[in-house]
Amino acid sequence: MKTILFAASCTFMLVTVYMVFMWVPTEQNLGVSQRIFYVHVPLGWIGMVSIFVVGIASVIHLLTRKNLWDSIAYSAAELGVIFATLILITGAVWAKPVWGVWWSWDPKLTTTLILWFVYVGYLMVRSFSTPGSQGRRYASVVALIGAIDAPVIYLASIWWRTAHPNLNIGPLAESDSDLDGKMYITFIVSLVTFTIFYVYVMLERVQMRKCEDDLDEVHQYVSLN
Amino acid sequence: MYPLISRFLGLVSFISIVAVSMFVLEKSFVFADSALVSEAKQNDPDANLKYLFTVFFLVWAIFFGYIFFLSRRLKEMRNEVAMLKKIISEKE
16 A cells, blocks of 8 residues: 555656646746745645644544554644645745745734644644653644644635635635646646655654554563563 | 753754744734736746745755655664664563
8 A cells, every 4th residue: 555655656746747847837927936836735735634634633532542543643743844844935935936025924824834833832742741641632732723723724815814825725715716727737636646645654654653652662661670 | 861951952942943033034024015026027937937946946855854854763763673672682
């Protein structure tokens, strides 16, 4: 399964790079910088998915106290930091040629920055707490706060006056999208590519996290005996 | 004691980075406005190519960096397993 996902990730990544650089037409108003869209939006999508995975896995962990769910939540949070960082960086690089500034305290950007802090906060709580269930429970609460922030980010461009472009994906996405046929296909391929890559890395990280937990148990056993 | 000190230093570093970041961002407090960008720059299709390359470079660099971190962690875990096997065999 993982081998297939890895092969699919590599193949789709190459296809996406080809489509973004060679195949898709250049947008007339924004020029070449609009192609950042095909990376930035899928990263945003994965960032959202991650916080939902962290939130749901944390709730199930709080209810069942099973370590597997905690491993899933931790792995998703770690990947969430990576993807949230990339959303902010790619957004800033795109903002410079389009808005003229690297950063603006726009509602969408600010709520995304809050999400980044929530992810970092989750990992900090895990890092600073003593081994055991207490730190996991505290971190689960932090994850739930992050899960509340996710819909706020999504709806920010509807609720507040924002310079950020309108929604392209999700249930509230505009039906009369500005994307033409080739642009839309490239966007969908990029979305699928990053989703496959996320699933692959997530599976690898969860497995590694379980090994880390097992190793901690063996360390405790060895130190006690 | 050592882990506590390193965690404390980690927390102090984190708060410092956040504080400095907030200060820098506060100084660059500008509302987004497309009018800030000259029309000539917007109309030149290749003017912003460097931004596109920068995005791809950064995305790939961070992905590879993360995979490198994972591979190092895996190596550490293998070393830990070998060490634990040795300790257990010595005890037996």
